[in-house]
Amino acid sequence: MKQGIIYAVFSYLTWGLLPLYWRIFTAMPAWEILAHRIVWSFVFVAILVTFAKQWKQLKGVVANRRSRIAVVLCSLLISLNWLLFIWAVNNHQVLETSLGYYMNPLISVLLAVVFLKERLSPGQWFSILLAGSGVLIMAIQYGHIPWIAIALAVSFALYGLAKKAAKLDILLGLTWETIVVLPISLGYLLYIQAQGTSTFTDLSGTSVVLLMLSGVATALPLFWFAKATKLLPLSLVGFIQYIAPTTSLLLAIFLFNEPFTQWQLISFSLIWLSLIVYTLASFKKSNANRRLAEIQKVS
Structure with missing residues (x-):
């Protein structure tokens, strides 16, 4: 449990x-960044x-039909999530990405x-109600359907479910996720290079190195996330995710100077309150389960 929490954080x-x-x-266009990232x-x-x-051992990971389907689903879902996130960040929509990962x-x-x-437990359900209220206030405050936020939330939640259900080897599963979309990415990069629309050659040397390091920035947190999903209940992993949004x-408000209203502050407060309630309820439930296990062991 402790290791899982560290990986998730x-x-x-x-x-x-x-x-x-x-x-x-x-x-750089979002599609080009995504292709390089993959x-x-x-x-x-x-x-x-x-x-x-x-x-x-790589071939054995996808030896059966269920594993192959899981790998393809994971690859497509995480690629969609990456694309949406990159586009939103570079189009000054960091607040909406935050909303998505709160959802x-x-x-x-x-x-x-x-x-x-x-x-x-009832306490955990109550925390979900609090968080849902906060997210609903955020969505209403936007005045329109936050499609970026919804797509980010759904794609990553489904990715987490697929990772949990597939029970694939962490490193080899992640390798297959990149292999599935690698030919598409390479083909796209070659195509825009031939068309003369690639922006990669316009980057400075430092930016080129940083873009190459996107592989590390991408794979390491995915590796940690995969470890966390194996060691923790998916519901607990989901609530630790509040760290990211x-x-x-905070970056959107204090660094990127995106507007932050009073209603968004209320939403933010409700969501953090829900996290506190969920954490306390989870510890209470864990202690109760441990006592029950000890009683059953004695009897």
């Missing part, structure tokens, strides 16, 4: 700081697989209850 804190990273490449992510995980001497835990919990049959929210 590291992954979500990194994701919360990513707007700072993608703002370096505002001159290519360099593959390079990084390939290095990890080489050091771990696991290339021979995601609610959807993750719902998926966990429906598909994984996880049970929540909170970090992004």
Whole structure:
């Protein structure tokens, strides 16, 4: 449990700081950034697989139909999530990405209850109600359907569910996720280069190096996230995710100078209150389960 929480915190804190990273490449179209992100992510995980001497085991990861479907779904869902996030950050919509990742835990919990049959205590259900109220106020304040936020929330929640259900090897599963979309990414980069519309050659040397390091910035938090989903209930992983949107929210307000209204402050307060309630309810439930297990062991 402790290791899972550490992995989850590291992954979500990194994701919360990513707007700072993608703002370096505002001159590049989102599709081009995504293609480079996939290519360099593959390079990084390939290095990890080489050091771990696991290339021979790679084929066995997708030996059955269920695993192949899971890998393809994970690859497509995370690629869609990356694209939306990059586009939103570079179009001054960091606040809406924050809203999306506030919504995601609610959807993750719902998926966990429906598909994984996880049970929540009354306190946990109350925390969901509080968080839902905060998100609803944010959505109403926008005055329109926040499609970016909804798409980000749904795509990442489904990605987490697929990772949890597939039970794939962490490193090899991540390798396959990049392999699936690698040919498309390489083909796209070659196409825009031939068309003369690529912006990669216009980057400075420092920016080129930073773009290549996007593989590390992408794969490491995904690796930590995968470890967390194996060690923790999906519902708890979902609520730890509040670290990422909170970090992004603070960046949007204090660094990117995006407007932050009084209603958004109220929403923010409700969501953090829900996190406190959920944490307390989870510890209470965990202690009750432990006492029950001890009683059953004695009897």
